Each structure stands twice: as C-alpha cells, then as structure tokens.
Amino acid sequence: MDLRRYGLLAFTVVMLAVPFLPVPDYWITKLNYVGLFGLVALGLVLLTGVGGLTSFGQAAFAGLGAYASAFLAVKMGISPWIGLLAGLGVTVVVALVLGWVTLRMSGHYLPLATICWSLALFYTMGNLDALGKYDGLLGVPAISFFGISLQEERRMYLLIWLVAIASAIAITRLLDSRPGRIMRALDVHRGGGKTMPEAMGASTFRHKLLMFVIAAILASISGWLFAHMQRSVNPSPFGIKFGIEYLFMAVLGGAGHVWGAFTGAALVKLAEDQLQTWLPALLGTSGSYEIIVFGVVLVLVLKFAPDGLWPSIERLLPARRHRAIRADTTEPLPARDKPAAGSVLLEVKDARRTFGGLVAVNGVGFTLRAGEIFGLIGPNGAGKSTTFNLVSGVLPLTSGEVWLRGERVDGKGAREIARRGLSRTFQHVKLVPDMTVLENVALGTYLRTRSGTLAAMLRTDRAEEARALAEAERQLRRVGLGEHLHELAGNLALGPQRLVEIARALASDPALLLLDEPAAGLRHREKQALAEVLRQLKAEGLSLLLVEHDMDFVMNLTDRILVMEFGTPLLEGTPAEIQASEKVRAAYLGTEH
Structure with missing residues (x-):
C-alpha cells in the first residue's frame, strides 16, 4: 500500500470519527451539507472536468431523487430505501432521454440545453398538486438502518460521508480503467475529442451518455439524502441557482480532480455562511452580497488557477506510486488472425469525395497486399489525407468502394472499420x-x-x-x-x-496500420529511427499504408507508391519508377513553357 492509500484511509477514519468527538452540532450540520453538495459536484467532475460537457442542470436531478422518495414515503408510506431505488430509476430514465437529445449538441448549445431542461424540471416540481406545488412535501420520515433511526444529525452524518467517500473512490477507480481512459480522451480542451477514441473502436456518444447518467445518479443520491435529512422537500434547492452553484464548486475545487469536488463544496458552503454574516454587517444593509464575491472569486480562479485549487493541494501530497508491470509474465491479450503474406488486404475502387461543389478525391483506386508498405504522395492539396480518411472511415465516400480483408467497409464508420483490423x-x-x-x-x-x-x-x-x-x-x-x-x-x-x-x-x-505523415516535424535522426521501427514492423509481417511529404523517407521505405494530383491518381509504381517519371516531376516542380 502506497502513501496515498494510507492518506485516504486516514482521511476516511478521521471523517467517520468526527460525530463521535465533542464537535459542536453546528459543524456536524455544515459537514453534512459539504458531503451532500460534494456528491453533486463529484458528478460534475466526471461530466464537465473529465468529459468537457458543461451542465447547469444537476440540481434538477437532485430534485428527482428527493421528490421520488419523499412522495412515496409521505403519500404511500413506503420505506425510504425503496424510495431510493425508485428515485434512481426515475433519474436514470430521465437522464437517458435528456442525454440522448442534448449530448448530440456541441459548443454553447449544450449548456443552454441543460439550462432549459433544468428550468422545465424545476417548474414541473413546483406546479404539480401531488408534490405540494411550491410548498412541497412535509413530514418526510427519517431513514432507518436495521431498526436504528438516522434522525439525529450525527447518525445521518455517518451515512452521508460513507456514501460520499465510497462514491469518490468508485469514480477514482473508474477513471483508472478501460472505460475511464476513453472518458478522459473525450475533452477537446485537454487534447481529446471524438476522432481518436472512435479510431480505437470506442463509441464516444455511449461514453458521454454513461458519464451523464452517472453524474445524474450521484445528484439523485444526494437529493435522497437531503430530503430525509431535512424531513421536507420543496423546489427551491433544485433550481438553476443551485445548478450554477454546484458547477462553481466543481470549478473552484478542480473540475478535473475527484477530491476537488469536496474541496470546492467545503470552501463554498463554509464561506457562504460566513459571508452572509459578515457582508451585511460590513455594508450596513442586507442582501445576497456573497454572490458578488463568488463571481469575483470564480473569475480570479479561471484566470490564475484554471485547474482549480486541488492541484495546489495535491502537490503537497506524496507522489503517486505507479503499479509495477510484469509484461514478461502476464498472459497476452487475445490476438486476431493475420492475413497470409501477399494476399489482398486493402482494395480501394474508384473512390470519390465531394464537399459541396469541391471535388476533393476523384477516381482513386489501389490495392495493398499483406506484408507490404504502400505510400500515398503528392503536392499539397492533392487529396492524400482525404483519401486516408475515406479508407479509415473518418469521412464517408460520395461514391466508390473500400474493401478490407475481403469485406466491403465503406460507410461503416471509423469504429466499425477499427473492429475489422x-x-x-x-x-x-x-x-x-x-x-x-x-x-x-x-x-x-x-x-x-x-x-x-x-x-x-x-x-x-x-x-x-x-x-x-x-x-x-x-x-x-x-x-x-x-x-x-x-x-x-x-x-x-x-x-x-x-x-x-x-x-x-x-x-x-492491427492487420493494417495507416500512418498519416509520421515523419512531419521530425529531425533527421528521429526520421531515421522512425524508418527503422517501420522496417522492423514490416519484417514482423505488418502491412502499412502511409501518407508522407518527405520524399527521401518514402522512397527508401515503401514497396509501391501512388502519386496523386488535384484529387486524382497520377501514377502508381515502385519507388524507382516514380523517381524516373517525368509526369511526377511536373506535378511537383511544374513544367517549362
């Protein structure tokens, strides 16, 4: 066990020991709210900090969890634990529907959509007679655990923080896993996006929807705990104001860091109470002046600490110890069957791609056999990268065909083509x-x-x-x-x-490896090292298709080359044949008149 795990264990022991210590009830109450708010902010760490998906609607999901359990308990006398399951069920269904619609949006449309459905859910809660309209539901029973009532705040504290710490550990584990790596690769602001994960065979939309649902579930659990701690519910804590506040907590603590959620929640909740006391006394008049302070703080954090405050705290902690890997003794992953040397691996037939009235690729065709290195070359604007994207499924063909290992793959998309090798x-x-x-x-x-x-x-x-x-x-x-x-x-x-x-x-x-300008920007020695790696891969039986501008690199590496000009094939042949061609020289250097 490394020092960080010891630190987490110590933190858990201390937090769970707090209600048994002579700590004032005031601090127990505040820590309860920190745990509840931190749960919602934790979902935003996953959704916004990791996935780059901004949401102002998490408070509404907390309302779904709170109202579902409160309604069943007050109106029908059903146990809060059944209410928890019901709340989670409703939340998951609503999150799937909303996520299916809104996550297809991008840019500023996504956060605007979250504001819209947050307001819709808020006003729905406030206008239904069955939910008590804006007065809400009173007399919500306390949670009981094996006959022990959690009505006292110190007992409720234990449940809140057990759930909060377990959730933080679960999200930490998730991010350090197979689906977690895909989630971390989605945020365009951190160098990710859609193209690369899809090329690895992952559905980016499915992972976004998964993050959206998990964030909604965490908010719903927080709402359930809140309802049975407060013993009443009304729409006020589930409006857009709280949705903005939760996002502020996540950003302040560190939107990309799990424990930043609780750091931000603690800072906001404790500072809010103090500012509500100090500022009216200082200014001699009442008002929500703390909102002004939070606005200024948020601007300063975004300017000088865009990753939030948790990274500064994390630098004081022991460095993470990386797991030892024993590649020589670990059972290898499943391997795909390889094509026979010399067999047709990739066949492109009369590929055409237009962008409106622009014809980017027209009539391109070639065959790549297993075990060879095939090059695509041509001047800038010749259509090489477009052809590359047509083969790999990043772009659909306007017309033509692409066959991989005897199966037609054009129109299947990057993810499906990746599955085929x-x-x-x-x-x-x-x-x-x-x-x-x-x-x-x-x-x-x-x-x-x-x-x-x-x-x-x-x-x-x-x-x-x-x-x-x-x-x-x-x-x-x-x-x-x-x-x-x-x-x-x-x-x-x-x-x-x-x-x-x-x-x-x-x-x-892979059965076929596509390299898009692998030598671009490299120094001479780096190019030599790269060429040696690619020759070794070929010697091991791997087939390669590459697009490249560096003629020396291509001529000394490839078995066959296709030269393109203005989106059309100009000449196909061996490196020697290409170098001897007058048509190729004219394409690169122009002709004398």
Whole structure:
C-alpha cells in the first residue's frame, strides 16, 4: 500500500470519527451539507472536468431523487430505501432521454440545453398538486438502518460521508480503467475529442451518455439524502441557482480532480455562511452580497488557477506510486488472425469525395497486399489525407468502394472499420497530454478488452487491466520508448509523441496500420529511427499504408507508391519508377513553357 492509500484511509477514519468527538452540532450540520453538495459536484467532475460537457442542470436531478422518495414515503408510506431505488430509476430514465437529445449538441448549445431542461424540471416540481406545488412535501420520515433511526444529525452524518467517500473512490477507480481512459480522451480542451477514441473502436456518444447518467445518479443520491435529512422537500434547492452553484464548486475545487469536488463544496458552503454574516454587517444593509464575491472569486480562479485549487493541494501530497508491470509474465491479450503474406488486404475502387461543389478525391483506386508498405504522395492539396480518411472511415465516400480483408467497409464508420483490423495515427498528433505514455498506449487495447464501468468501480477488472497495461508496455518497448512509461505524454517532444501514437495503434493488434505523415516535424535522426521501427514492423509481417511529404523517407521505405494530383491518381509504381517519371516531376516542380 502506497502513501496515498494510507492518506485516504486516514482521511476516511478521521471523517467517520468526527460525530463521535465533542464537535459542536453546528459543524456536524455544515459537514453534512459539504458531503451532500460534494456528491453533486463529484458528478460534475466526471461530466464537465473529465468529459468537457458543461451542465447547469444537476440540481434538477437532485430534485428527482428527493421528490421520488419523499412522495412515496409521505403519500404511500413506503420505506425510504425503496424510495431510493425508485428515485434512481426515475433519474436514470430521465437522464437517458435528456442525454440522448442534448449530448448530440456541441459548443454553447449544450449548456443552454441543460439550462432549459433544468428550468422545465424545476417548474414541473413546483406546479404539480401531488408534490405540494411550491410548498412541497412535509413530514418526510427519517431513514432507518436495521431498526436504528438516522434522525439525529450525527447518525445521518455517518451515512452521508460513507456514501460520499465510497462514491469518490468508485469514480477514482473508474477513471483508472478501460472505460475511464476513453472518458478522459473525450475533452477537446485537454487534447481529446471524438476522432481518436472512435479510431480505437470506442463509441464516444455511449461514453458521454454513461458519464451523464452517472453524474445524474450521484445528484439523485444526494437529493435522497437531503430530503430525509431535512424531513421536507420543496423546489427551491433544485433550481438553476443551485445548478450554477454546484458547477462553481466543481470549478473552484478542480473540475478535473475527484477530491476537488469536496474541496470546492467545503470552501463554498463554509464561506457562504460566513459571508452572509459578515457582508451585511460590513455594508450596513442586507442582501445576497456573497454572490458578488463568488463571481469575483470564480473569475480570479479561471484566470490564475484554471485547474482549480486541488492541484495546489495535491502537490503537497506524496507522489503517486505507479503499479509495477510484469509484461514478461502476464498472459497476452487475445490476438486476431493475420492475413497470409501477399494476399489482398486493402482494395480501394474508384473512390470519390465531394464537399459541396469541391471535388476533393476523384477516381482513386489501389490495392495493398499483406506484408507490404504502400505510400500515398503528392503536392499539397492533392487529396492524400482525404483519401486516408475515406479508407479509415473518418469521412464517408460520395461514391466508390473500400474493401478490407475481403469485406466491403465503406460507410461503416471509423469504429466499425477499427473492429475489422485497421488502426491509424494522425497528421496532427492526438494524445491526451495529462495521461501517462502508458495510459495513452493502453487506449489502443480497447477492442481487445471487455471490462465495463461496474467492474472498474468494484475493482474486479484488475486481471484484465494488468494484461492491457502489459500489452501497452510491450508495444512501447517495441518502438524504443520503454524508458518513458510513466511520463506525461504532453511532456514528450514531437518525435517520441509520434512513436507513442504508433505504439497505441499497434496495441490494437492491427492487420493494417495507416500512418498519416509520421515523419512531419521530425529531425533527421528521429526520421531515421522512425524508418527503422517501420522496417522492423514490416519484417514482423505488418502491412502499412502511409501518407508522407518527405520524399527521401518514402522512397527508401515503401514497396509501391501512388502519386496523386488535384484529387486524382497520377501514377502508381515502385519507388524507382516514380523517381524516373517525368509526369511526377511536373506535378511537383511544374513544367517549362
């Protein structure tokens, strides 16, 4: 057990010991609210901090959990524990419907949509006679646990903080897992996005929806605890004001950090109570002046500490100890059957792609056989990268066909094509900079592993996770980066970053590897090292299709080349035939008149 785990154990023991100590009831009450608010903010850490999906509507989900349990308990006399299950059921259904609609939006439309459905749910709660309208429901019973009533705040404290700490541990485990790596690769503001995870075979929409539902569940549990602690519910705590406040807590504490949720909740809740006392006395008049202070603080945090306050606290903690990996003794992941050497692996027939009135690719066709390196070259604007994206499924064809291993794959999308044995790198390196090199490469094992969210939270995925990390280590050593396993990917130079991308692609055990300008931006020695790696991969039986501008690199590496000009094929042949062609010289250098 490393020092961080000892620290977590010590924190848990201290927090759970608080109600048994001579601590004033005032502080017990405040800590109860910190735990409740921290739960909602924890969902926002996952949704906004990790996934980059801004939501102002989490308070409404807390209202669903609170009202569902309160209604069943007050109107029908049903146990709060049944009310918890009912609240979670309602919340999951509503979250799935809202997520299905709103998560397809991007930019400023997504947060605006969350505001809209938050207001809709708030006014629904406030206008239903069955829910008491704006007066709410009174006489909500306290929770009982094996006959022990949790009506006293000190007893309720134990349940709140047991749930809060368990939830934080579960989310921490989730982020350190197969689905968690995909979630961490989604935020475009942290170097992620849709294209790379889809190329690894993962459904980005499904992972976004999963994060949305988990965040809603955490808010719903918080609402359930709140209703039975307060012994009454009304719409006020579940409006847009609280939705904004929860987001403020997450940002202040550190939106990308699990324990930042509770840091932000503690700072906001404790500061709010003090400011509500001090500011009216200081200014000589009453009013919600604390909102002004919070607004100024938020601007300052976004300006000078955009990652929140938790990273500053984390620097004082012992460094994380990385798990030891024994790649030589770990059972390898399942491998796909490889095509026979010389067999037709990829066939592109009369590919055409238009963007409105612009014809980017027209009539391109070629055949790549197993065990060879095939190059696509041409001047800038020749359509090479577009052809590359048509083959890999990033772009759909306007017309034409793409066949992979005897199966037609055009129109299937990047994710489905990846499942059939194609993996790729990108023209502009797509790594997650705040993930380690090892974690970035482990993304490539997604299709070769099966563990899901619940297994990650319960830690039943450890055997498979060890195999995935061992595979990532094998591929990093294969490309010569075995000494950089635990370094942050964002700290590497461009050359090593491109090798990390190649290792990630190899971790998927591809039948065909696509390399989009792998030598771009590299120094001479880095190009030589990369060429040696690619020759070694070919010697091991891997087939490669590459787009490249560096003619020396291409001519000394490929078996056959297709030259493109203005989106059309100009000439296909061996490197020697291409170098001897007058048409190719004219395409690159122009002709004399």
